[in-house]
Amino acid sequence: MKLIGKNILIISPEAWGEYFVSKHHYATELAAQGNYVYFLNPPSKGYTIESTKFDNLSILNYPGFPKGMRYYPNFLQKHFIANRYQKLEHLSCKHFDIVWSFDTSVFYDFSALPASVIKILHIVDLNQDFQTESAAKTADICLCTTELIKAKLLPFNINTHKIHHGVRLxxxxxxxxxxxxxxxxxxxxxxxxxxxxxxxxxxxxxxxxxxxxxxxxxxxxxxxxxxxxxxxxxxxxxxxxxxxxxxxxxxxxxxxxxxxxxxxxxxxxxxxxxxxxxxxxxxxxxxxxxxxxxxxxxxxxxxxxxxxxxxxxxxxxxxxxxxxxxxxxxxxxxxxxxxxxxxxxxxxDNTYTEQIRKIQELIQIRNEK
CATH class of the missing domain: 3.40.50.2000 (Glycogen Phosphorylase B;)
Structure with missing residues (x-):
């Protein structure tokens, strides 16, 4: 799978705004490479979509999930995850090809999403540790930035890979x-x-x-x-x-x-x-x-x-x-x-262009299995 012309939902624990960290840079780089990127803000109020100054990059807002949902029976958790996902597809008027999540506190059971979707869990902070086990087990690919995070994810998903932080030169x-x-x-x-x-x-x-x-x-x-x-x-x-x-x-x-x-x-x-x-x-x-x-x-x-x-x-x-x-x-x-x-x-050697190339190769290997 080449990462060109794909509909990509990025789930971020940090909102879109003036100041960027890795999630924002991945979003802008993926959009610059010709993908249609939808950056999901942390839960707020209602379903809305916003444009950005970047071509092919939009911001999605949604109300989140019921409080304490992690304690619900598994079938109910899946119901709410699938429901919110369908509403986001309806809001964007797209069917997503890839869900790329940097957040283990929401959408953490990827098995609730369509089988055709590539699910990527990408943990860049060790303190991003909420429903890590569920998210890692149900992801197609797990990515991380340190050996410490890799050691945490590997017991749940053997398809875990370290990709160093990037930079947009x-x-x-x-x-x-x-x-x-x-x-x-x-x-x-x-x-x-x-x-x-x-x-x-x-x-x-x-x-x-x-x-x-x-x-x-x-x-x-x-x-x-x-x-x-x-x-x-x-x-x-x-x-x-x-x-x-x-x-x-x-x-x-x-x-x-x-x-x-x-x-x-x-x-x-x-x-x-x-x-x-x-x-x-x-x-x-x-x-x-x-x-x-x-x-x-x-x-x-x-x-x-x-x-x-x-x-x-x-x-x-x-x-x-x-x-x-x-x-x-x-x-x-x-x-x-x-x-x-x-x-x-x-x-x-570690530009976002290069890191995305490495991730594209991992997706291709996964698809060929």
Whole structure:
């Protein structure tokens, strides 16, 4: 099966909006390749369909399922899943060829869907763990981004495959036609990009580093508070203190196609997660965009990159501070053409175009069995 001209329903735990993560990028890339993509938002009110600025890509809204449906008898669960599915097909005026789900909390029994439909379960976050067993057992193909997630899915479905996070290089241009001037008076700029309301962020680590490096400007770019990526507001005294320091800057979020210009304007990039969440954050999506910029990345432990020599990683607060200081002291070698080329090459080998090609091959193998 070639992924061209197919009707694809993408089920996402994050809503469509201005800010993109992997689900949104897969949707736009599949649409760009000539498929008709329908991006299903998390449950809201009523059945509606919306257009987007992307050709062949529409947004579907639906009211969800009865509360506590997972406790219903199996035949009733299947009834409601089939019912909602039929209504979504009616809403879109399409019969879906592929259901591609990133969410184990809804439509988790794929056996309720027509046999002709290819059912893909794609787990990119270890904390996306609701009705995982049912979803994995009834999927035709299970995809994941880390070995940890793969180990969780394999007991339920032998047709489980790791596909690394992707990146859309064609969004970014070459950085020459649009140059960004970052705020701050210091020579070196350290930048964090991402959802600033994410509960796993380790603001304490960041505060320790910032206090120790008054000669570095620290910049934060991303949505804060409620957005299509977060429905909650996370408070942190360390974050509040960071905001009060003279060498920190919190910038308003920008659309996905502008992020690369900010990355290119920085000198080094940051990843900082709490130690309790290292497993869950074993392969954050943002790192692919970081690597595509070629800039050095100082990160907390990120298991999927342990053997790749692409990040400057640490497991403790003490080591995080030491490694950050080392990179600052050696910013020239850390930013060398050779080092930058290695990072960019890894990103180029893992574009969304390439990942979709791999997934297409897995679908073809499954269909031939």
């Amino acid at each position: 064609n969004e970014f241009g070459n950085g020459i036609d649009r140059q960004i001037k970052l705020p701050g008076n210091n020579l070196i700029k350290a930048l964090y990009v991402g959802n600033l309301s994410m509960q796993f962020l380790d603001w304490e680590k960041l505060l320790t580093v910032i206090r120790s490096h008054a000669n570095i400007d620290f910049l934060f770019l991303g949505p804060e508070g409620r957005s299509n990526l977060s429905t909650s507001i996370i408070t942190s005294s360390a974050k509040d203190e960071i905001k009060s320091l003279p060498n920190t800057y919190f910038m308003p979020p920008v659309p996905a196609d502008l992020i690369m210009y900010y990355l290119l304007a920085a000198d080094l990039l940051l990843v900082s997660y709490k130690e309790d969440n290292y497993d869950d954050q074993a392969s954050p999506h943002k790192i692919m965009e970081y690597l595509a910029s070629g800039k050095p990345v100082v990160a907390t432990w990120t298991e999927e990159y342990a053997d790749k020599d692409l990040l400057y990683m640490s497991k403790s607060m003490e080591d995080f501070l030491k490694i950050f200081s080392w990179v600052i002291d050696n910013i020239g070698s850390a930013s060398s053409e050779l080092s930058a080329a290695k990072r960019k090459a890894f990103a180029a």
